Amino acid sequence: GAVVSQHPSRVICKSGTSVKIECRSLDFQATTMFWYRQFPKQSLMLMATSNEGSKATYEQGVEKDKFLINHASLTLSTLTVTSAHPEDSSFYICSARDRLLGNTIYFGEGSWLTVV
Amino acid sequence: GENVEQHPSTLSVQEGDSAVIKCTYSDSASNYFPWYKQELGKRPQLIIDIRSNVGEKKDQRIAVTLNKTAKHFSLHITETQPEDSAVYFCAASFGGSQGNLIFGKGTKLSVKP
Numbered sequence: 001g002a003v004v005s006q007h008p009s010r011v012i013c014k015s016g017t018s019v020k021i022e023c024r025s026l027d028f029q030a031t032t033m034f035w036y037r038q039f040p041k042q043s044l045m046l047m048a049t050s051n052e053g054s055k056a057t058y059e060q061g062v063e064k065d066k067f068l069i070n071h072a073s074l075t076l077s078t079l080t081v082t083s084a085h086p087e088d089s090s091f092y093i094c095s096a097r098d099r100l101l102g103n104t105i106y107f108g109e110g111s112w113l114t115v116v
Numbered sequence: 117g118e119n120v121e122q123h124p125s126t127l128s129v130q131e132g133d134s135a136v137i138k139c140t141y142s143d144s145a146s147n148y149f150p151w152y153k154q155e156l157g158k159r160p161q162l163i164i165d166i167r168s169n170v171g172e173k174k175d176q177r178i179a180v181t182l183n184k185t186a187k188h189f190s191l192h193i194t195e196t197q198p199e200d201s202a203v204y205f206c207a208a209s210f211g212g213s214q215g216n217l218i219f220g221k222g223t224k225l226s227v228k229p
Contacts, residue, residue: 034217043205043221044160093159105150105217107159 002028002098006108013115018082021111023094025075030096033077034105035069038091050077084115118143118210122220130228135196137223139206140188148209149182149189150217153202160205164191196227 003026013019023033031052036044048058048069056069068080077096081088093110119142129135141149147168152160166173166180166189173180177196182189189208193200203224207217 044219046217046219049216091157104162104165106162107152109159110157112157 002026002096002104002106004030004094004096004106004108006094006111008111009109010112011114013084013113015085015115016083018080019084019113021079021081021092021094021113023077023079023096023108025096025098025106028096028098028100029074030077030098031074032097033071034095034097035067035077035079036093036095038093038110040091044093047079081113084113086115089113089115118146118208118218120206120208120218120220122206122223124223125221126224126226128226128228129196131196131198133196135191135193135200135225135227137191137204137206137225138188139190139208139220140186141208141218142187143208143210143218144187146187146208146210148217149180150207151178151180151191152205152207152219154205154222155202163204193225196225198227198229201225201227 005024007022033050035047038044047062048056050056050069050071052071058064071077094108095105122139150165153163154160164178164180166182177194179192203222205222206220210216
């Protein structure tokens, strides 16, 4: 199947700093990518939908100024957590839609963020 | 808003038995229903999906059924094995796009040898 790569897999940052997570579709073009957040033992919560070349659409309750999403190319979307706080610590995971394969969704490996 | 309910939250079966996980959805326009398996700390893996134009789909030991009238769909795993132990998530598309997915809360399946 199609491959979605996410980097970094684990990151620790200090409170108040920003951290960027990258999501790449390696062997297909992803006009749409999705960003999720998952707390331990909980489900995936959609944060935002990222469309190539346009602004992301954020879900209710997600601060767009805190979670900056950029989707500058057909194979790369980035999530930047700005002014991180300990409560932002979570598992962040992206997914991408492959239009050529019937809109099937593929997930990245996820990124564990710990804010200390 | 759109919602997906998933039951049970935990399921324990003996190796070789069958496991059934059920989901209901609220958006009558939903037309794509994937199931994912997630092991601890790893990405969800698509195991099977079904679209609204069919009622059942099978892939070896895994099958999914869809009842559009009742707005529910189910995952059936037969002849369970210890390596089937994981958290399973159902999802339903919303907003007219198959890419926009709402996930159920997950079912932790334990298969005892």
